[in-house]
Amino acid sequence: xxxxxxxxxxxxxxxxxxxxxxxxxxxxxxxxxxxxxxxxxxxxxxxxxxxxxxxxxxxxxxxxxxxxxxxxxxxxxxxxxxxxxxxxxxxxxxxxxxxxxxxxxxxxxxxxxxxxxxxxxxxxxxxxxxxxxxxxxxxxxxxxxxxxxxxxxxxxxxxxxxxxxxxxxxxxxxxxxxxxxxxxxxxxxxxxxxxxxxxxxxxxxxxxxxxxxxxxxxxxxxxxxxxxxxxxxxxxxxxxxxxxxxxxxxxxxxxxxxxxxxxxxxxxxxxxxxxxxxxxxxxxxxxxxxxxxxxxxxxxx
Numbered sequence: 198x199x200x201x202x203x204x205x206x207x208x209x210x211x212x213x214x215x216x217x218x219x220x221x222x223x224x225x226x227x228x229x230x231x232x233x234x235x236x237x238x239x240x241x242x243x244x245x246x247x248x249x250x251x252x253x254x255x256x257x258x259x260x261x262x263x264x265x266x267x268x269x270x271x272x273x274x275x276x277x278x279x280x281x282x283x284x285x286x287x288x289x290x291x292x293x294x295x296x297x298x299x300x301x302x303x304x305x306x307x308x309x310x311x312x313x314x315x316x317x318x319x320x321x322x323x324x325x326x327x328x329x330x331x332x333x334x335x336x337x338x339x340x341x342x343x344x345x346x347x348x349x350x351x352x353x354x355x356x357x358x359x360x361x362x363x364x365x366x367x368x369x370x371x372x373x374x375x376x377x378x379x380x381x382x383x384x385x386x387x388x389x390x391x392x393x394x395x396x397x398x399x400x401x402x403x404x405x406x407x408x409x410x411x412x413x414x415x416x417x418x419x420x421x422x423x424x425x426x427x428x429x430x431x432x433x434x435x436x437x438x439x440x441x442x443x444x445x446x447x448x449x450x451x452x453x454x455x456x457x458x459x460x461x462x463x464x465x466x467x468x469x470x471x472x473x474x475x476x477x478x479x480x481x482x483x484x485x486x487x488x489x490x491x492x493x494x495x496x497x498x
Contacts, residue, residue: 200473201287201304203294210294220303224313229320231432232393232446233455233484238278240458245335245451245487247271249348249380271348271380274335276483278458281315283308284477292474305463305476312461312478320455320484321436324393324444327494328355334486341496345489349382354493361498362398362443364405364412364422370445370493371427377449377490387449387490391430397440402431441497452491455484 203210229235251266285304295301326332327341336346344351353373360366371389379385394402404412406428411418422428428445446453458481465476486492 198286201285201291203288203291205291206295206300210296212296220307220310224310225317225435227317228432228434228436229317229455229484231391232320232324232434233453235455235457238276238456238458238483242275242277243456243483244276245274245454247273247335247380247488250383252381272335274485274487276454276456276485278456278481278483280459280479280481281312281319282477282479283311283315284475286468287474287476289472289474308463308476308478309461312480316480316482317436319482321434321438323453323484323486324434324442324492324494325436325438327442327444328496334489336489338489340486340489340492341494347380347382349378349380352378354489356495359496359498361441362394362401362405362495364420366495367392367405367422367428370495371422374445374447374493385490387447389428390446390448391432392428393432393434393437393444393446393492395437395440395442396433396435398443399433402443406431439496442494443497444492444494446492447490449488449490451487452489453484453486454491455482457482 247270249269249271251268255264257263285308287301287304292301323340326339328339330339332339334340338345341355343353343355343357345354346352356366356370356373360369374387374389377385377387392402392406405420406423408420409423411420432446459479461478461480463476463478465474467474
């Protein structure tokens with residue numbers, strides 16, 4: 198068990214230090230909220246269940262009986278809330294002898310920083326593991342695959358051939374979104390909501406989405422993506438680990454979901470036997486996906 202003793206910060210026991218650094222960096226604004234639809238949770242786990250609709254209505258001959266179809270339950274996705282907790286222990290002597298209040302108070306800020314970093318990393322990992330078959334959804338597939346099973350056959354939310362972010366690749370993936378169908382194979386109206394990219398693609402995305410004319414070509418053609426407003430916004434995520442992977446979040450309901458069961462709670466106590474001071478932070482949440490149509494993407498070429 199790690200304990201912060203007088204040997205952890207020996208310089209803090211003597212006067213003369215003009216300043217301390219390393220714990221006062223500014224944090225990024227929340228980024229996981231651009232990936233997930235965040236909602237509260239009131240129990241140990243939450244479930245999202247697919248309902249399959251009806252098929253096409255057949256022609257009815259005069260005097261014949263009406264045909265009837267079944268309205269059934271499809272894929273069930275279970276979101277089990279996970280607890281995360283971190284703390285620190287400080288000896289009585291370190292607290293008594295430390296001559297710099299900022300060293301002591303920085304620990305609580307550092308703990309809060311770590312909890313926020315945990316939320317962002319856990320959230321981003323849903324996309325970092327986009328095609329990782331070790332992490333499966335309710336349909337038994339990774340989030341990004343070409344063969345999500347349905348009553349109408351396999352469906353895909355990734356490019357057939359992985360491609361780097363480009364004007365043509367964006368067009369291909371947005372067309373795939375326009376052609377989305379439900380479990381019965383009927384066209385559904387889902388649209389791109391935002392492009393989610395790692396920092397390495399910041400400038401490429403700007404050029405592709407903001408240029409009035411087509412990018413990287415001498416042709417004087419219109420930039421259709423911009424003129425049609427196909428991609429309403431861009432979200433840069435500092436926690437994506439693949440520098441050439443990119444994703445399009447759609448407005449599909451019950452897609453990428455985040456359940457907050459318990460917010461971050463900071464608490465402290467003192468050990469009777471050692472007089473050590475203890476502080477900890479605790480939270481419980483779970484991110485994931487219900488309907489895979491909530492995000493389309495490419496892992497890059």
